[in-house]
Amino acid sequence: MGLLGRMLRNVHAGDTHLAWARLVGPDSITLTSPDFEPGGVIPRAHAAEGVGANTSPELAWTGVPAQTAALLVVMEDPTVPLPRPILHVAAVIAPILDRIPLGMLDHDSPGITLLDGSIKGLGYSGPRPIVDHGPHDYVFQIFALDRVPVSLRDPGTVLGRGRLTGTFERTSA
Template sequence: MTLLGRLLRNRRAGETHLSWNLPNLQGPGLFTLASEEFGPEGPLARTHCAKHVGGEDLSPHLEWTALPPGTAQLLLVVEDVDVPMAKPAVHCVALIDPATGHLPRGALAAKRPGSGVRPLRSTVGRGYHGPGPIKGHGPHRYVFQLYALAAPVGDVPGATPVDRARPRALLAGFTAPVLGRARLTGVYER
């Protein structure tokens, strides 16, 4: 597996197709997203990594500063921008009640999400899926992006329900105005 990682070392998705750069997810204001467990560009603990690399697939603690007035719902997207594919791998998509104030460790679990958390479909499945990059591929950046939406996300009549939509189609189809956004990047390497 290390050989494969070395062979693909220069192939990375990059930030071009990151949800942060989608025109419909642009917002006028920024707020701050932080974690007690890692800092900006800091290493993610193995606890937050995929089980196949010895982790527990536990989402990290996340907290944010005061949200923009009028925030009806939060959208959280976690993407690996260094995966050797054409687009970043979506590790988590979730809708969050802004009244929660923060997410404790493990709150993004598919089977037992935290209060006010609605895990949606990601590239791998529902809920949070931790880092598990190819061994020897180098450091991978996992971008946690939080969007403050002016209206709650609901099913669109005649369209795929939000809970069943593929992540890229879902992210490209958001129409609720974004009032603000924040991001925090963690790094993991095998």
């Protein structure tokens, strides 16, 4: 079952194509989740439908600059065997918030506006790597911006940023 994953095991989009590489600014924000440790395994409940419950993890942050007009939260998989990382979710967050509760990246809610992602359009799409491709990194990134972005292509100036990486793997064993 995992033949394709094993064949593509050394093929990855890479970190150079993450939003992190394009949206440069001070690394002043600390991004955390009570659902997994930095570099730790993302629980199955946060994996995509068919693998898990596709529930977005809780995220919290500190260190947002006072002059922030909007926050941009992005989750990408740079380990996917494609030319560019997969965008699992993108959301514009009101700067008065300091956390996103469990499951709240699944739909627009007060203070949270979803942008189009690579997989299902609006809303969170959890990890679902190819079977036997190896562990995938899922990079949650937060950017403090000087204005409310209308798209990911034109986000404005980055006043601060932070990131949190979790891993997830599917095996045929």
